[in-house]
Amino acid sequence: MTVLEQRGTYRPAPPPAWQPRTDPAPLLPDAEPYRVLGTGAADRADPGLLRTLHARLVTGRRYNAQATALTRQGRLAVYPSSTGQEACEVAAALVLADRDWLFPSYRDTLAVITRGVDPVQALTLLRGDWHTGYDPYEHRVAPLSTPLATQLPHAVGLAHAARLRGDDVVALAMVGDGGTSEGDFHEALNFAAVQRAPVVFLVQNNGFAISVPLAKQTAAPSLAHKAVGYGMPGRLVDGNDAVAVHEVLSDAVRHARAGGGPVLVEAVTYRLEAHTNADDATRYRGDAEVETWRGHDPVDLLERELTRRGLLDEDARRAVREESEALAADLRARLHEDPVLDPMDLFAHVYAEPTPHLREQRELLRAELAAEAEANADAEAQAAPEGATR
Amino acid sequence: MTTATAAGAATAARPATLAQALTRALRDAMAADPAVHVLGEDVGALGGVFRVTDGLAAEFGEDRCTDTPLAEAGILGTAVGMAMYGLRPVVEMQFDAFAYPAFEQLVSHVARMRNRTRGAMPLPLTIRIPYGGGIGGVEHHSDSSEAYYMATPGLHVVTPATVADAYGLLRAAIASDDPVVFLEPKRLYWSKDAWDPEEPTPVEPVGRAVVRRPGRSATLVTYGPSLPVCLEAAEAARAEGWDLEVVDLRSLVPFDDETVCASVRRTGRAVVVHESGSFGGPGGEIAARVTERCFHHLEAPVLRVAGLDIPYPPPMLERHHLPGVDRVLDAVGRLQWEAES
Numbered sequence: 001m002t003v004l005e006q007r008g009t010y011r012p013a014p015p016p017a018w019q020p021r022t023d024p025a026p027l028l029p030d031a032e033p034y035r036v037l038g039t040g041a042a043d044r045a046d047p048g049l050l051r052t053l054h055a056r057l058v059t060g061r062r063y064n065a066q067a068t069a070l071t072r073q074g075r076l077a078v079y080p081s082s083t084g085q086e087a088c089e090v091a092a093a094l095v096l097a098d099r100d101w102l103f104p105s106y107r108d109t110l111a112v113i114t115r116g117v118d119p120v121q122a123l124t125l126l127r128g129d130w131h132t133g134y135d136p137y138e139h140r141v142a143p144l145s146t147p148l149a150t151q152l153p154h155a156v157g158l159a160h161a162a163r164l165r166g167d168d169v170v171a172l173a174m175v176g177d178g179g180t181s182e183g184d185f186h187e188a189l190n191f192a193a194v195q196r197a198p199v200v201f202l203v204q205n206n207g208f209a210i211s212v213p214l215a216k217q218t219a220a221p222s223l224a225h226k227a228v229g230y231g232m233p234g235r236l237v238d239g240n241d242a243v244a245v246h247e248v249l250s251d252a253v254r255h256a257r258a259g260g261g262p263v264l265v266e267a268v269t270y271r272l273e274a275h276t277n278a279d280d281a282t283r284y285r286g287d288a289e290v291e292t293w294r295g296h297d298p299v300d301l302l303e304r305e306l307t308r309r310g311l312l313d314e315d316a317r318r319a320v321r322e323e324s325e326a327l328a329a330d331l332r333a334r335l336h337e338d339p340v341l342d343p344m345d346l347f348a349h350v351y352a353e354p355t356p357h358l359r360e361q362r363e364l365l366r367a368e369l370a371a372e373a374e375a376n377a378d379a380e381a382q383a384a385p386e387g388a389t390r
Numbered sequence: 391m392t393t394a395t396a397a398g399a400a401t402a403a404r405p406a407t408l409a410q411a412l413t414r415a416l417r418d419a420m421a422a423d424p425a426v427h428v429l430g431e432d433v434g435a436l437g438g439v440f441r442v443t444d445g446l447a448a449e450f451g452e453d454r455c456t457d458t459p460l461a462e463a464g465i466l467g468t469a470v471g472m473a474m475y476g477l478r479p480v481v482e483m484q485f486d487a488f489a490y491p492a493f494e495q496l497v498s499h500v501a502r503m504r505n506r507t508r509g510a511m512p513l514p515l516t517i518r519i520p521y522g523g524g525i526g527g528v529e530h531h532s533d534s535s536e537a538y539y540m541a542t543p544g545l546h547v548v549t550p551a552t553v554a555d556a557y558g559l560l561r562a563a564i565a566s567d568d569p570v571v572f573l574e575p576k577r578l579y580w581s582k583d584a585w586d587p588e589e590p591t592p593v594e595p596v597g598r599a600v601v602r603r604p605g606r607s608a609t610l611v612t613y614g615p616s617l618p619v620c621l622e623a624a625e626a627a628r629a630e631g632w633d634l635e636v637v638d639l640r641s642l643v644p645f646d647d648e649t650v651c652a653s654v655r656r657t658g659r660a661v662v663v664h665e666s667g668s669f670g671g672p673g674g675e676i677a678a679r680v681t682e683r684c685f686h687h688l689e690a691p692v693l694r695v696a697g698l699d700i701p702y703p704p705p706m707l708e709r710h711h712l713p714g715v716d717r718v719l720d721a722v723g724r725l726q727w728e729a730e731s
């Protein structure tokens with residue numbers, strides 16, 4: 001039997017034999033976002049996992065702060081910060097096996113570096129020296145996607161292809177709350193469900209699409225409920241509870257890997273910073289709201305638990321602090337160096353072989369650059385002081 | 391499944407339709423490479439609304455020739471993911487105007503994935519789109535959408551006009567490591583040529599035009615559905631004393647300046663003929679290229695014979711829209727012949 005034949009055959013049944021094709025009850029999300037930290041379930045959380053999550057979240061917070069600072073110094077063109085969303089970013093990367101694939105959006109560079117991509121390469125798009133700075137095959141991370149939700153069908157196709165090949169690869173695709181209104185979100189979820197593709201869709205509901213709040217985005221009971229319409233399970237989780245996100249995503253990955261088909265996870269979180277450094281969030285939200293969310297900070301929630309369990313002594317704190325400062329210092333140092341640009345690269349990767357038309361344009365640019373270099377050399381020679389010797 | 395004939399066997403050229411040659415190309419490509427997957431709407435049991443995928447699901451199974459949900463962006467978007475994983479998807483869009491939902495995937499991802507990733511992630515995928523009018527289709531079934539695709543860097547855009555090219559170009563498109571928009575002239579689907587499926591045309595690289603009819607007086611530059619119109623016009627022009635050369639572009643991107651300009655330099659006059667509208671259409675680009683390269687060889691401005699710049703008309707009026715033999719001959723007549731005498 002082929003992979004697709006396992007979907008079962010559907011034929012319109014003659015009336016009145018109608019019956020629902022799937023029982024919707026098991027697909028429905030919980031009434032409340034799932035939480036672990038601060039509940040009785042926290043006692044069961046593995047100390048090793050808690051420590052790892054803590055180290056990654058603290059480092060991630062520092063990474064976000066450093067990247068935002070680099071925009072002010074003109075070293076990054078723009079940075080969409082994931083401050084406040086570190087639990088989702090980190091967990092999304094940690095739940096995947098090496099052979100799995102991550103499909104990030106522009107906001108997800110923290111997930112990308114947590115998966116092992118070099119931070120400077122992850123920031124290439126936002127620095128502006130190229131579009132994608134890393135080889136997607138090296139860590140199995142798709143390029144950061146800017147057109148909203150367009151990365152979701154890619155994840156479905158890749159996961160489906162892997163399944164056709166008999167590989168037990170899972171794709172985890174990230175999207176924002178605003179992105180769920182896009183047509184590609186719908187098409188991707190529908191495809192995935194029909195093909196039972198091993199995909200986990202992680203929606204980070206951070207409250208806003210730039211300035212537009214969720215209420216203007218959807219009338220659904222929750223974004224997780226959307227899953228039911230496609231015939232896949234929807235899960236609702238507290239996106240600031242790193243342990244809960246890790247658990248829910250791990251379950252979803254396991255479910256997908258075992259052939260159970262796709263899962264939609266809505267992680268309820270909050271974007272503590274503006275949309276990007278170029279945005280002014282005071283135009284559409286008040287400080288009181290932000291302060292409330294600061295009281296439910298993912299790093300604090302985790303630290304409270306580690307402290308309660310006596311898992312965070314001064315040495316551990318220092319080690320994490322040093323690691324984050326080292327990451328920040330490395331970012332500063334490497335991003336303060338000007339990137340080496342070769343304008344000829346513009347023509348190198350449009351097609352496998354440049355078309356005759358592009359070869360002509362390449363020669364035009366080459367001539368322009370040569371003329372520019374000559375003019376610069378002349379200007380320098382003229383600017384040299386009178387009678388200066390070499 | 392082999393395509394080679396036993397040595398010494400006589401060739402068996404029989405009349406075959408352009409659609410049959412396309413089917414054969416898909417079948418041979420699928421047999422030759424297990425990475426080739428066909429997906430689209432109704433491509434399975436039905437064999438596609440034009441029957442181009444006829445028999446593929448039966449022969450290769452549903453996993454290789456897949457009926458997808460009705461979602462063009464989803465079809466192309468998942469094909470991108472499949473190509474990322476090493477497959478070679480061949481996507482069928484049901485009609486020209488129904489490819490538009492996939493436009494964002496095409497422009498924002500398909501066309502630029504190689505470029506975005508500095509060559510690390512090329513996308514070898516073929517997007518087959520039946521296009522053009524002349525089949526009596528009601529609205530949204532007859533668009534000539536090539537100008538949109540031509541204007542998108544990163545895509546190859548090819549279109550066959552003969553049975554042999556339908557086979558050769560589709561095999562080449564599927565073999566290409568770049569995305570290819572493969573435009574199938576609907577009204578030529580049922581056109582026939584003597585063609586031997588056991589000795590299919592050699593697969594040429596995409597990007598070469600061909601002189602379909604040699605001539606000395608003027609060059610008709612055309613492609614796809616307008617080729618038969620131009621050949622017919624060239625025959626009719628003999629009565630006027632004009633010996634017209636007809637160039638079939640076959641590929642709009644890459645554009646074969648060499649073949650086109652060599653022809654225009656020989657004849658000194660050129661008319662571009664296509665169904666697509668003239669304003670912002672391919673003819674403007676072609677006329678500009680010819681003028682830039684062959685100015686001193688030209689005896690007259692390059693003229694365009696194109697569809698009208700109107701939304702595609704209802705079937706009962708479409709003959710007024712489509713460039714026909716008379717319009718082509720009128721244009722040839724306006725190529726300033728009087729200056730010669």
Ligand SMILES: Cc1ncc(C[n+]2csc(CCOP(=O)(O)OP(=O)(O)O)c2C)c(N)n1
Nearest residue numbers: 107146147148176177178179206208209210
């Ligand atoms: C197709 C498309 N439309 C508009 C935009 C411009 N845009 C960039 S981010 C954004 C908001 C997205 O919000 P959401 O999906 O919630 O993600 P978040 O930024 O909150 O992470 C918009 C409108 C875009 N990138 N793509």
Ligand SMILES: [Mg+2]
Nearest residue numbers: 176177208209
């Ligand atoms: Mg959002």
